[in-house]
Amino acid sequence: MLWMTFEDMKADPKKVIKKIADFIGRPLNEDQLDAVVHATSFQVMKERNERAVNPGFFFEKCEKGVREKKGEKIQRVQWQRKGEVGGWKNTFTVAQSEAFDKVYKEQMKGYEDVTYQF
Template sequence: MVVTIFVDRNPKDLLASLFAWHDSTRFLPRVEWDHFFDSHLKGHTEYGSYPEFTRAWYEYKDEPWFYWTRYEDLKKDPRSSIKKIAEFLNRDLTAKQLDEVVHVTSFEYMKKNNESIKGRDFILRPKGVWQRKGAVGGWKNLFTVAQNEIFEKNYNERMKRLGIEHMKYKF
């Protein structure tokens, strides 16, 4: 059976990460933050607006082939999160296997080994990075106070309108 593991992420961090990705890749245009922020609110960035994208995937939440998790949970407790994913996949992992999966899926490991990514130089601009920081809360270094207020108002209204208000992130 084909499965989908959906990793949800704080929409503010997701936006900050997507903005950095624009700056790193050759195939996406570089754009100023203020313009990018405004475009995202209008749903004119990759994947449209976060609430609509999330709502589309939420339709599958009860399907047996679909697993929903959050990036913040993976960062906070990778061992427990990976164990739950393994259980969803009906895989029994030994303690040693679980340790190995935790190790090779850590942000630090992937960032250290990003040089091995096939086609890296074709995709990335000079000095571009495949993985940037992998942190939770990085949006705070990018959003202005006004942008934060605008984002939250827009986000809350859309989540309510789409009927998925119960899924809102607590910022």
């Protein structure tokens, strides 16, 4: 099993992609590695997704933040957030974060050596 984290990927994507390639037995040369790093960057994937989504397929109108389907307004779905480490801090309240930490510590008893950078 290969273990990696989003935080590791953000810190050094080239190192993590090389690790994945080596793990699956498909080592990459430098040019290939650079191409994969570029193609899997958050910005490139976000741009590709925005081009791939065809609002006219499901929705009659597409306005900023809202789509309409047969007269019914539907909030626009955002596939990617910001692609940053620690974005959860802008979503969860302090109380929610503390509740998560409590449950996490209880559930991870016996696995204290498994650490994450939240």
